[in-house]
Amino acid sequence: MNLQSVTKMDLRRLILVLTLASALISLANTLYASYQVQRQQLIDATLESNHAYATKLAASTDDFFASAMQQLGYGAKVMAKDFSDRHFLNAEAERLLLQTDSFNSIVIIDGKGEVLSTSPQSLNLVGQVLETPGAMASITSRKPVISEPYISAVGNLIIFISHPVFDARGRYLGAISGSIYLKRKSILNRLLGSHYYEDGSYLYVVDQKRRLIYHPVVDRVGTTVAGNTVIDDVIAGIAGKKQVQNSMGTEMLAGYSIIPATGWGIVAQRPKSATLASLDTLTLGVLKNSLPVMAISLLIILWCARMISKPLKQLANGARTMDNPLTAQQIQGVKSWYFESAELKKAMLLGIGLLQKNIHKLRQDVQTDPLTGLGNRRTLEQCLQNWEQDETPFSVISVDVDFFKLINDSYGHDAGDLVLKKLAQHMRDCARADDVFCRVGGEEFLILLPKADQQEALQVAQRLRQQIEHADMSPVGRVTISLGIASWPASSHDVAQVLKQADQMLYLAKRNGRNRVEMG
Structure with missing residues (x-):
């Protein structure tokens, strides 16, 4: 008894430790994932913004060159x-x-x-x-x-x-010609120099020989820049965005585009550290604001740990009384508020459901012909009883394979069984959705057609007869069937008499040459 008590206490403590650890890990993972997602979003947004700005500035500069050339062109015509x-x-x-x-x-x-x-x-x-x-x-x-x-x-x-x-x-x-001074005030200098921020963002322009056309540090204008992958892209005529180190070794987020008129590249960039500067402060703020909720969550976890034994005990009691018909209802009422007990509850309900399903399958097997999968005489009796009680009119088609004994004698019983299986499938194909199919003898079958008169039954019978006549029944080859039709209550008010009359019509079809449908 003491050992059991100790075991229960150990399990409770273990669950408590695991739950607390899970909560703390989840919180840490959430903060880390949130930090990484926001970090990447800031980087992507800055790269896209710089690329868009560089593209816009490249278009504006190209427009300026087009306008300047237009002015000179007009002056050339005048001169x-x-x-x-x-x-x-x-x-x-x-x-x-x-x-x-x-x-x-x-x-x-x-x-x-x-x-x-x-x-x-x-x-x-x-x-x-x-x-x-x-x-x-x-x-x-x-x-x-x-x-x-x-x-x-x-x-x-x-x-x-x-x-x-x-x-x-x-x-x-x-x-x-018009000259634009690169190291002195000019319209090009003003156009490009408007991009300036106190956080270290700036832009520069480089030509196809890697020389700086514009740079916020005037002394660098005219110098050559090497070892920069962004400039490599610009030289190749590629516009885009990427992270790169500038000449001072600073990680920069650069967007760049090409000026079509000159092939120059405009690069707008911002220090990566400036982009992410606010993220650490934001993350600390999120953590600080999460502490009260975390404290409340821990109290709730302590209470939940004490309550874990309740649903487990209820499920254990249900497991001891699974033979009781009310057990499933009792288990359904268990409040399984955490994963393990919920899974146990579902497993027990599934087990009871499988048990009931197996019972249903056994009942179905009792009512099903094992060879053809059609109903047997129990199915026949149940349908006739229900329809008679509900006063549902129906027709009966009695079906028999012609010369079936000869088939068995000539090809063997396995071939005969195969013919019966194929016949059963053709019966399903030719009949209606609500029709019932039964095997009542070796090669004798009944098709029950609810709410069908003799004419409707005749159409189904003729369709089945013709389909069997032309069907490939390998290895036997072609076979034929004979069919008889009767209806309730049109043929008789006695259900047994209706079945007997359908058999009589079947025998009449055989006497009249087989491969026929007779109706009475």
């Missing part, structure tokens, strides 16, 4: 009318510089690269022949050109945007 008039060229250069703030300077050159006019004139380039990369690219291609960054004739790091000038007969006269 082509009188390209030899220096005063006219000076006026046009001044107009292009002052009309918008697209350029830091305007330079007009002839077909050999000689400077014809500038704005501002303080550049002191008039009369000089430019051999800078931008000027040479413009003269050589005679097409609109956006140059790569280079040091200009007056020492500025610039990009050179130029448009050719052709006269009315299509002769190349020279080019008009």
Whole structure:
């Protein structure tokens, strides 16, 4: 007795320890999973935001280049009318510089690269022949050109945007170009420099040679960047987003896109630490707010541990009285509020259900022909009794296989059994959903058709006869059947007499040549 008491106490303590451990582990797992999910969401959101911003800024920059080229193109058409008039060229250069703030300077050159006019004139380039990369690219291609960054004739790091000038007969006269200074204030600097945050976020622009076109640290403009996978993607013309280390070794969340007009890459990035800075504080806040609920939960767990024995005892009592018809109802009433007892309850109910199912199966086996799966005489008697009590009219089709003894003698009883099985299946196929099929003898069958008159029964019988006549009954080959029909109460008010009359019609069909249906 004492040993049993100790065992019960140990089980209770074990359940209590496991429950408490489960609760604590679940809480820790929830906090960890929540932290990881929110962390990844913050990273993904920042990457997507930077990618969207870089894409938008790339589109805006591309629009700026298109607008700048359009301005130069219009100026080229105007200057082509009188390209030899220096005063006219000076006026046009001044107009292009002052009309918008697209350029830091305007330079007009002839077909050999000689400077014809500038704005501002303080550049002191008039009369000089430019051999800078931008000027040479413009003269050589005679097409609109956006140059790569280079040091200009007056020492500025610039990009050179130029448009050719052709006269009315299509002769190349020279080019008009606008310069944008990369290390001084310019519209490009303002366009790109608007992205700035105190948390360390910034953007930069890099060209196809890995040189920085724009960087918030001006001294880095014009320098070459290596060992950066984002820039590798940009060089390959790929836009996207990824985590990367910048040149200072800081983990950054970068989104990047390509400027179609130049092939430059715009990279917007934010320190990973800045993105996740608020997450630790948020997690601690969640834990702090969870403590009161956790304390209440532990009290509830203590109470639940004391209550575990109650449903177990009720289930044990039910197990001792499973032979009682009321046991299933008693077990159903047990309040199994935790998993183990609920599983035991379901198992016991399932066991009782299986027991009842087996009993039902035994009863069904008693009423079923084992060879064909059709009903036997018990099924026949039960259906007839129910229909007679309910005054449900019905018809009976008596079925017999023609020359069945010859089949058994010629092919063996196994072949005969196979014929009977196939006949049973054809009976199911030809009859209606509510019809009842019974095997009442060796090769004798009855089909009961509730609420069917003789004409409906005749249709079913003829359909079955024709189907059997043409069916493949291998290894026997073709077989035929004879059928007789009677109805209650049309043929007789005595059910036994109706069955007898169906048999008489069957014998009449055999006497009249077999493979027939007779109806009486």
